[in-house]
Amino acid sequence: xxxxxxxxxxxxxxxxxxxxxxxxxxxxxxxxxxxxxxxxxxxxxxxxxxxxxxxxxxxxxxxxxxxxxxxxxxxxxxxxxxxxxxxxxxxxxxxxxxxxxxxxxxxxxxxxxxxxxxxxxxxxxxxxxxxxxxxxxxxxxxxxxxxxxxxxxxxxxxxxxxxxxxxxxxxxxxxxxxxxxxxxxxxxxxxxxxxxxxxxxxxxxxxxxxxxxxxxxxxxxxxxxxxxxxxxxxxxxxxxxxxxxxxxxxxxxxxxxxxxxxxxxxxxxxxxxxxxxxxxxxxxxxxxxxxxxxxxxxxxxxxxxxxxxxxxxxxxxxxxxxxxxxxxxxxxxxxxxxxxxxxxxxxxxxxxxxxxxxxxxxxxxxxxxxxxxxxxxxxxxxxxxxxxxxxxxxxxxxxxxxxxxxxxxxxxxxxxxxxxxxxxxxxxxxxxxxxxxxxxxxxxxxxxxxxxxxxxxxxxxxxxxxxxxxxxxxxxxxxxxxxxxxxxxxxxxxxxxxxxxxxxxxxxxxxxxxxxxxxxxxxxxxxxxxxxxxxxxxxxxxxxxxxxxxxxxx
Numbered sequence: 001x002x003x004x005x006x007x008x009x010x011x012x013x014x015x016x017x018x019x020x021x022x023x024x025x026x027x028x029x030x031x032x033x034x035x036x037x038x039x040x041x042x043x044x045x046x047x048x049x050x051x052x053x054x055x056x057x058x059x060x061x062x063x064x065x066x067x068x069x070x071x072x073x074x075x076x077x078x079x080x081x082x083x084x085x086x087x088x089x090x091x092x093x094x095x096x097x098x099x100x101x102x103x104x105x106x107x108x109x110x111x112x113x114x115x116x117x118x119x120x121x122x123x124x125x126x127x128x129x130x131x132x133x134x135x136x137x138x139x140x141x142x143x144x145x146x147x148x149x150x151x152x153x154x155x156x157x158x159x160x161x162x163x164x165x166x167x168x169x170x171x172x173x174x175x176x177x178x179x180x181x182x183x184x185x186x187x188x189x190x191x192x193x194x195x196x197x198x199x200x201x202x203x204x205x206x207x208x209x210x211x212x213x214x215x216x217x218x219x220x221x222x223x224x225x226x227x228x229x230x231x232x233x234x235x236x237x238x239x240x241x242x243x244x245x246x247x248x249x250x251x252x253x254x255x256x257x258x259x260x261x262x263x264x265x266x267x268x269x270x271x272x273x274x275x276x277x278x279x280x281x282x283x284x285x286x287x288x289x290x291x292x293x294x295x296x297x298x299x300x301x302x303x304x305x306x307x308x309x310x311x312x313x314x315x316x317x318x319x320x321x322x323x324x325x326x327x328x329x330x331x332x333x334x335x336x337x338x339x340x341x342x343x344x345x346x347x348x349x350x351x352x353x354x355x356x357x358x359x360x361x362x363x364x365x366x367x368x369x370x371x372x373x374x375x376x377x378x379x380x381x382x383x384x385x386x387x388x389x390x391x392x393x394x395x396x397x398x399x400x401x402x403x404x405x406x407x408x409x410x411x412x413x414x415x416x417x418x419x420x421x422x423x424x425x426x427x428x429x430x431x432x433x434x435x436x437x438x439x440x441x442x443x444x445x446x447x448x449x450x451x452x453x454x455x456x457x458x459x460x461x462x463x464x465x466x467x468x469x470x471x472x473x474x475x476x477x478x479x480x481x482x483x484x485x486x487x488x489x490x491x492x493x494x495x496x497x498x499x500x501x502x503x504x505x506x507x508x509x510x511x512x513x514x515x516x517x518x519x520x521x522x523x524x525x526x527x528x529x530x531x532x533x534x535x536x537x538x539x540x541x542x543x544x545x546x547x548x549x550x551x552x553x554x
Contacts, residue, residue, distance in 0.1 A: 045175030048215030063118035177212025198232035
């Protein structure tokens with residue numbers, strides 16, 4: 001006897017054997033037991049979830065020799081013939097190959113005749129959405145008022161393509177994708193009954209690859225049995241599917257959290273030896289980040305779908321929620337970028353390096369653990385505290401004439417020196433020069449540029465933040481500025497930032513004003529050009545100020 005594939009051998013033969021479609025089987029069982037049967041049923045759902053299987057079980061329930069029942073015997077001639085696919089009164093039609101209206105009319109010509117063998121003549125039309133509009137029109141009247149001995153069972157994967165007139169004449173059942181746990185459990189029971197050795201961990205990638213389709217899961221299981229020579233092993237399954245072990249994903253996440261770029265590249269080299277699909281690797285990482293975020297926000301939310309919940313819980317405690325969200329979004333965007341990259345590995349590596357680089361709330365020392373950040377000495381000014389007995393020594397640079405602001409007609413009025421206490425320094429360094437020495441980046445730089453230096457009191461630096469940018473004051477950037485100031489002054493500094501009205505322009509406002517002045521000068525220069533003026537006169541041309549960019553000065 002020839003080999004029968006698992007998907008056919010283990011096709012459910014009763015409603016009780018169905019997996020994961022309780023909402024459909026319950027409605028049909030109640031209808032059969034109470035003799036409340038519709039004349040047309042429409043089963044919708046993705047591939048391999050049981051549409052045709054349920055239709056055949058319903059056909060047996062209607063034509064079983066024991067009578068109309070929700071539990072067909074499976075032993076009578078009608079049940080046996082339906083299971084074998086040779087019951088004369090079960091007319092199965094593949095609508096994908098019979099789309100013409102002539103085929104539909106030929107099919108409906110025999111509707112009026114009584115069943116030859118069974119109690120009902122059952123028309124099972126698979127992929128019914130493939131019928132043409134003329135075929136649907138020919139089917140309408142018969143579908144609405146068929147003879148009492150006829151039942152229509154329609155199945156489709158795309159109900160949106162069905163006319164509303166067809167949908168309104170059918171009792172519709174939407175079959176869901178099968179849950180991950182149900183597929184794993186079913187595959188395990190099947191292998192036990194088939195007396196096939198298997199690893200428990202090998203069933204998870206098969207169930208995950210099936211994406212809710214039991215038929216796909218059984219087909220993959222068939223392939224895994226053949227690949228493993230009669231045994232379903234974890235390593236064989238992952239090699240067959242081209243998936244990677246979870247340990248590699250966990251290792252990558254640990255190295256990303258440790259900012260270990262060299263270690264990340266070494267792990268990628270190991271992965272590349274297995275020729276993985278890097279889109280699938282990113283998908284696996286996205287799934288891990290998703291479970292980590294769930295565990296952080298909803299403690300104990302891990303389900304049976306994940307094979308190592310303890311590891312997820314460790315990551316949830318070790319990695320900050322901000323980092324998890326950054327990793328998740330970066331990996332998600334990386335999948336889109338990977339499709340456009342001619343070398344998938346390069347795109348995967350750039351995605352991982354982007355996760356390391358885009359961490360603005362970490363200090364610079366986190367990015368370069370073995371290197372000391374460079375100090376810019378030219379702008380570093382040591383402040384001298386005042387005492388009651390002698391005035392503070394003012395650096396020579398303060399006695400020089402202040403630079404004239406070339407963008408204002410009049411010089412700014414001299415600022416009064418703040419002396420809030422005996423320990424307040426009489427001289428405050430220029431905040432812009434301090435920023436140049438701090439070498440801040442990203443959000444920390446944006447926050448500092450929108451501040452003004454208010455006072456320096458021993459180990460406390462006070463800043464006034466422009467209140468219109470108060471949203472920038474978060475823990476990460478503040479900590480980064482404080483770390484940079486500690487290095488700048490050579491001692492531990494405590495940073496105090498108070499949103500309010502700044503007494504003068506912040507560095508960000510100065511830069512914006514300078515950029516605006518340069519932009520206006522550039523537009524004026526274009527407007528005054530002889531060639532431009534000639535084109536205006538001859539062609540009525542205009543200059544779009546938005547397209548003009550000032551030339552960067554060397």
